[in-house]
Amino acid sequence: MELKFNNRDPVYRQVIQYFKIQIAKGTLEPGEEIPSRRELANKLKINPNTAQRAYKEMEEEGLIFTEGNLPSRVTKDKQVLRAVREELIMEATETFIQTMHAINVSLDEVVQRVTDNYQSHLEEGEKDDRS
Template sequence: MKFTINDREPVYIQIIRNIKQKVVTEELKMGERLPSRREMAVSINVNPNTVQKAYKEMEEMGIINTVKNNQSTITEDINLIRQIREDLINEATTVFLEQMKAINVAKDEIKNIINEKYD
């Protein structure tokens, strides 16, 4: 599981967001096994403790399930997946709108930009 890590936020948060995005786009299917913590750490070149922190937090959120020492699997709770999608949309929209407001872009101009660029 590869993705690009940035320096702007903690890596464990980036791992969580990446997995959430893959779940809502069905790149990761409900019930699908995730790589082990060690495999994930090697694949994205981070400390295994960082991956452990991300997995632990996702377990607490209900995004993944881990039974004893078996590999973790993606939740099969469709309502939770819908909520994750909604949360990702709200987060992205909030950041976008804050940036547009910061440079005084009018609502109508934002609508025009979206209509032109969103394909």
């Protein structure tokens, strides 16, 4: 579990964002068991109360669920999983658009550069697959 914390955002929010990204990428599968709060705190070297707060919020958002004394698991709710992915896409898009707007890049140039760059990444991935 690799997570580099920044000094801007509360640690528990960064933990939640990490889990969202892992869920959206498919690294964490629906129904998959996640570390206990204590395990997470030890792995990330954070206060156990911070881990508890992150898990509490993720449960409230429906990202994870805990039944009785069993380990917490990633939700199986497809609607929640789609919403997580959509949220991450919208956040990344908004940041990108704000940056492009701030440096006065035209829509045509943005579209062309994104298209070219995306295609380049696809071609690189194909090369890697053939290696």
